[in-house]
Amino acid sequence: MLTRAATHEADEFSRAAVVELAPAKINLALHVVGQRPDGYHLLESVVTFADIGDRLALSPSAEDSFGLSGPFSASLRADAGNLVVRAREMLRSWLQEHGQDAPPVAIHLEKNLPVASGIGGGSADAAAVLKGLAQLWDDKITDREMAALALALGADVPMCFAGIPSLARGIGEDLLPLPDLPSLHLVLGNPLRSVSTPEIFARLACKQNPPIGNISGDGWISLLPHLRNDLQAPASALVPEIGDLSELIAGEGALLTRMSGSGATCFGIFSSRGAADEAAERLRALRPNWYFQPTTTISGAPA
Ligand code: C5P
Numbered sequence: 001m002l003t004r005a006a007t008h009e010a011d012e013f014s015r016a017a018v019v020e021l022a023p024a025k026i027n028l029a030l031h032v033v034g035q036r037p038d039g040y041h042l043l044e045s046v047v048t049f050a051d052i053g054d055r056l057a058l059s060p061s062a063e064d065s066f067g068l069s070g071p072f073s074a075s076l077r078a079d080a081g082n083l084v085v086r087a088r089e090m091l092r093s094w095l096q097e098h099g100q101d102a103p104p105v106a107i108h109l110e111k112n113l114p115v116a117s118g119i120g121g122g123s124a125d126a127a128a129v130l131k132g133l134a135q136l137w138d139d140k141i142t143d144r145e146m147a148a149l150a151l152a153l154g155a156d157v158p159m160c161f162a163g164i165p166s167l168a169r170g171i172g173e174d175l176l177p178l179p180d181l182p183s184l185h186l187v188l189g190n191p192l193r194s195v196s197t198p199e200i201f202a203r204l205a206c207k208q209n210p211p212i213g214n215i216s217g218d219g220w221i222s223l224l225p226h227l228r229n230d231l232q233a234p235a236s237a238l239v240p241e242i243g244d245l246s247e248l249i250a251g252e253g254a255l256l257t258r259m260s261g262s263g264a265t266c267f268g269i270f271s272s273r274g275a276a277d278e279a280a281e282r283l284r285a286l287r288p289n290w291y292f293q294p295t296t297t298i299s300g301a302p303a
Pocket of ligand 1 (some may be wrong): 043
């Protein structure tokens with residue numbers, strides 16, 4: 001039976017003009033290979049996307065509004081600082097400066113992903129708002145201009161906007177599609193301790209690590225164990241649960257475990273969806289207060 005809040009939320013989505021999924025972003029590997037003069041770090045990261053994520057409902061309205069629901073909505077404020085509102089305002093300003101309309105819109109965010117957890121969250125939400133509003137406002141903005149707006153919102157927003165398995169370089173905005181990257185069965189785990197991305201980057205001992213190198217061709221699964229997440233050591237020093245989490249997932253039979261982004265979410269790769277589902281169930285029983293979620297990532301092959 002639906003509760004009153006859930007009924008209201010179902011209405012937001014069934015009546016919405018546009019519904020966008022904001023999929024979780026997984027960094028299968030993340031190498032920090034340098035630093036720019038402005039302090040941003042140069043990366044090489046193998047990025048893919050889950051089949052779970054936040055959901056956004058967008059509709060024309062008499063005035064702007066922004067509402068929140070979902071299991072992790074309590075960790076967020078629906079104010080002007082939220083990336084959803086910043087994305088709306090950034091696109092609106094650009095359109096108005098270029099003589100186009102950007103009328104009021106009601107946006108509702110169902111927050112299903114843990115906040116500040118290394119799997120995109122806010123960046124995916126911002127990218128989904130840009131996509132949804134592009135439909136709703138029927139804007140005349142080129143892909144290149146949209147990519148610039150996405151980057152101004154955050155280094156991970158362009159990859160979330162693209163939404164396809166990629167090798168991300170630069171600070172994350174220089175994207176090379178990876179059509180050979182297969183679909184993977186994962187368990188995502190998070191000890192529900194949010195992590196500050198700037199703090200993790202600041203704690204990096206070495207800012208110039210070996211690059212990923214030549215990744216063309218197949219053999220992804222055999223290559224991944226030789227790659228790293230350079231942010232895992234500084235994140236684990238700050239959040240010791242990351243080590244425990246990674247061991248727990250490995251103990252359930254994962255072929256590989258690693259942290260995503262700046263953490264604290266870790267993923268395990270499993271041989272099948274059934275194996276991932278069963279592992280997630282056992283992990284939930286072992287740590288009832290942590291987050292565990294099986295998911296299947298999209299494949300890089302064009303549909
Ligand atoms: O771009 P975004 O706001 O998501 O980045 C948050 C912070 O993470 C930046 O202010 C920066 O301190 C750090 N960061 C970085 N190098 C990147 C991405 C993020 O140093 N490539």
